[in-house]
Amino acid sequence: MTLTSVHVPTDTGPLTAGGRGGERRWRGRAALAVLLLVCAVALLGPLFAPHAVTEPVDIPYAPTSGRAPLGTDKLGSDVLSRLLSGGGSLVLTGLAVTAAVCALGAAAGMTAAYLRGWTDTLVLRTADVLLGLPAFLLLSVVVVATGRGTAGVAVAAGLILLPETVRVVRAATLRILGQDYVEVAVARGERPASVLGREVLPNLAPVLAADAGIRFLGAVTVVATASFLGYGPQPPAADWGLMVMENRDGLTLQPLAVLTPVLLLLLLLLSTNLLLDAVFSGPRVKAAGRRAPAPEAPGPAGALLAVRALRVETEDGHAVLDAVDLDLGPGELLAVVGESGSGKSTLARAVLGQVAAGLRHAGGEVWLDGRGVLRLDEREVRKLRASVCGYVAQDPRTALSPHLRVDAQITEVLRARQVPKAQWPEEVERSLRLAGLGPGFVRRRPHRLSGGQRQRVALAVALAGRPRLLVLDEPTSALDTVTAAAFLTDLTRLRRETGTAVLLVSHDLGAVATVADRVVVVERGRIAAHALSAPEPAPTPVEDGPPPASEPLLTANGVRLLRPAPVLDGVSLTLGPGDCLTVVGPSGSGKSTLLRCLAGLERPTGGDVHLDGRPLAPDVRDRSRRQRLRVQLVPQDPYGSLNPRHTVATIVGRPLRLRGGIPTEAQPREVERLLGLVGLDPELAGRQPQALSGGQRQRVALARALAAGPDVLLCDEVTSALDPSVAAGITALIARLRRELGLAVVMVTHDLSVAARLGGHVAVLDGGLIRETGPAGQVLRHPEHAVTRALIAAVPRQTAEPRPADAAKGTGGEDR
Known part of the structure; x- marks a missing residue:
């Protein structure tokens, strides 16, 4: 695992590197001062020149004097006057x-x-x-x-x-x-x-x-x-570069005629360079900080990872993690579960010596493989992580380089670990096998992989270094139930074959409880409870009554897409006003691609799409504005679907202006109404997306879609990145909007509980084909196709019933 890091201050003792951020700011300010001074000389200098630039004041190359403080050049002109006039x-x-x-x-x-x-x-x-x-x-x-x-x-x-x-x-x-x-x-x-x-x-x-x-x-x-x-x-x-050229032959006689313009040029270039470095090279990830060298106490016996009283806080002193104790032994799988904002991802990074920008380590100890991470310098921490740890980030889309083939992604790690090149093919095959992938993936690039396949490739990259500890941050959040279950099963097999310990961060308590040795629940930065298995009832499907007779609103006939293999192979569907179709299926089945074809963001190679009986152009750019406004897309990622440079009011208000019919002075009130419609406080209108939670961002995305006055909502995995409670709230909101506004909804999801709560119809997509379709209750209770049965069977039937942390003993002590 490679993480860029610098040291920041802590309150646990004197730091040897605590001034790095301040030093960078000091250098930036000094560079800015020098740059402004040089520019002032260049631009304002002619006002203070004592002589005209062509006026001879002494013999050529005369030494310094009262009349010529820097001497004269080859024409006898004052060097100071030419210097002050030559930079503008x-x-x-x-x-x-x-x-x-x-x-x-x-x-x-x-x-x-x-x-x-x-x-x-x-x-x-x-x-x-x-x-x-x-x-x-x-x-x-x-x-x-x-x-x-x-x-x-x-x-x-x-x-x-x-x-x-x-x-x-x-x-x-x-x-x-x-x-x-x-x-x-x-x-x-x-x-x-x-x-x-x-x-x-x-x-x-x-x-x-x-x-x-x-x-x-x-x-x-x-x-x-x-x-x-x-x-x-x-x-x-007068010109600085020209002065150097003109006077180079007299360098030994009058060096100031050459050296002074050279000095100003160097100051101009160096100050600009240092200022750029100070402004734009600040790291986004910080090391958790370290203390001054001190005798290192050994970590708890038998623990590969041990954490005691760990505290991470914001710059203003608010605790993000507080008094956290953890132990993880060799070959053990410890699941850390919690809702968004609970601190679980911060904990996963902090145990590796990293905190996000704006946070700092404020207390406690972390031992990794018996070594105190917080007592090591930056180079030693990186070396320790490289030899012990593998890290798999939450989003496989950003964890993999989009331009490198799978084998190149893995060999980058092997090269960094100085593995002999002759062993690379064997190590690549081993890593892919351990991650549950065959040799056929070696030459693929990330854009040719499904979400589940990308997650497995990211796991293979992490395994290439033969780590003894794997840290996995939400590895199943974007996967369907079958793929997620297979991924977790592979973790069990992986531990058995390699003895690797796993720290698994997740918000899906039911899924991880089936494979974890221990589960701890994080709440508001503290270990709130351990978890014990308990039955979990499946959601009861909503039963829709027979739909009223109406003309079809949105129809798709035989939609096909080749890339070059078929991604969609003759998909057809029909929705009337107020209808809901939930499209489910395993990763890579073509669900999101179908939605993009309906939205016109992917151009199908065959078939057609109609709205109100009129054909929609395959490319969204060829559709009329009214057609585009009537079919609105709500993307999957709540963190990438909103422009981070705009406020909520701007994001929601823009479709209103495109839609027309609402006076400019009335648009702020309409924005407030839409925010209230999706359950948001109108006061959030002035905030930017980074100030909102994941659930709030998804509601803003829904409000933006509603602002266009749509007839059809295309929702792409809108609950996949959210905690179960937040996801349930978003699902209920969409169901309410469907009833109240008569919207037709196409919901793509891998979560069958979403289909159960929304009701309507379900279509099971696999291999680009609809394998089964029917009312939600019928399909979920009496599945006919093997793919449907596999999806339902993979839904976790166990969850965890928390108990107080002080009643449970960890491997090396109590977890609190």
Whole structure:
């Protein structure tokens, strides 16, 4: 496991590295002060020059004197006057080139990423041509074509710097375009300019800011080099680069004529570089902090991982974890269960010596393999983790590099562990086998894997280092019941074959209780209880009465999609107003792809979709705005479906403006009404998504969809990332909206309890085909197809009944 880390202060003793954050801020402030001083000299210097830049004040290369404090240059002019007057052109040209490059690069990069196709190819090939030309050759050709002077140098500098900005912006834009909130904007009918300007550009701003600083450095370097070569301002103009070129032959006679402009150039470049480093290189993940070196007490005997009185708190002293005690022995599986915000994921990272930005370790001890993690320096902690631990993050989409094949993902770990290259094929096969995958996955990339397959690949990557401790953060949250059950079964097999200990973080108490040796419940940062198995009743399916006769609202006929193998193979469905269809099936069955085809975000290779009997274009961009507003998508991830740069009021209010018919002055009241409709306090309208819980974010996503005035809601796994209690609330909300507003709902889920609570009809999708369909009660009580029976059989029938932590003994002591 590789985590970037630095040390932060704790209140448990003096730190040897506690000043890193403060040191970085101090360096940034110092660099800013120097940069402002140099720019002030460059821009305001002419006002304070004691002589005209062409006025001879002494013999050439005269030493310092009262009339010429820095001596004279080769023409006898005052070096100080030329120095004060020679930086303005350089700084202003650098700023102008930077602004032009950032503006043109942002426009070209965003357009190429959004339009793709021949536009993307043309932009990239043009950038490749410019990058392939040597900078000196490009500078010379442009200056010859335009003539010597500032204008030609500025054009050349722009052409030299532009390709890199285009590529940086294009790559960042592609990443942002993959976010759910962008797809929602496209699906609701936003024009390309609005998508790029409202959804992409605000999130691109940090990238552009960092790139602008780098391009300014490049622009100053190119302009100064051009002046030194004689391409820029011509004598007798004052310019720092020109001063170096003019006076280099007199360096031994009058070094100040050369060294002073060189010094100012260096200060300009170095201060800019240090400022960029201070502003943009701050780590997002911090080490939990360490104390000054002290004799290390051995950890509890027999425990691979031991935690005593661990406390992690926010910067203002609020406890996120408080007085946590845990023990985990070799080969043992300990499940840590709790609702969102309980501190369970913070605990999983803290035991590895990591805390998120904004948190700090404030007390307690952690021993990993007998060594006190909090007493080791950064390098030793990383080495210890690499030799002992494997870590699997919650979201497999972000845990895997999208551009690397599966075998490359695993060999990256083997290379870091210095495993001989001859052993790589054997180790790759072993890791995949342990994770429950065959050799056929070796050459695949993540986009060709289902959610369950990605999770197993992430597990294989973690196993490549042969860890003795696996830390798994919500590994089953996005998996269907069959895949989740198989994954947990594989954990049992894995422990038996390798003796690996497992720390499993989850909010699904019923699932983990069937495989865990011990379960502890975390509540508000404390170990609140241990858990014992107890029967769990399955939810009773809601029985819908016979639907009223009505014309079909949404129909799909024989929808097919090939990639190149069939993902959907002739799927048909029909919904009337107020109907509900829950689509269930194992991971990789095509559920989300079907929803995307209905929304027009995936272009099917066959079949058609109709709304009110009228055909919908396969591509959402070819549909009318009214059609797009009538079919609204609610994405799966509550953390990626809302634009982090917008407030709740802006997110919910935008569809109102597209929909029209509501006066501008009345829109804030309508936003408040919609928030109340989904059970949110209208006071949340001024907050940004990061200030909301997962359940609140999902309700905002529902309010945004309702703001468009839809007839059909397409809900993609909207409860998968939520705790059971929160998920039940969201399901009840959708059921209520369906009844009250007459919405037709297509719900994609792997949670059969959602289908039971929503009622309506259920369609079981597997291998791109609907294997079984019918009323929810009938399908769930009397399944006919083997896939349906397997899904129902895999639903956990056990949950955990908590008991006070002080009544249960852990492996090495009490858990509280």
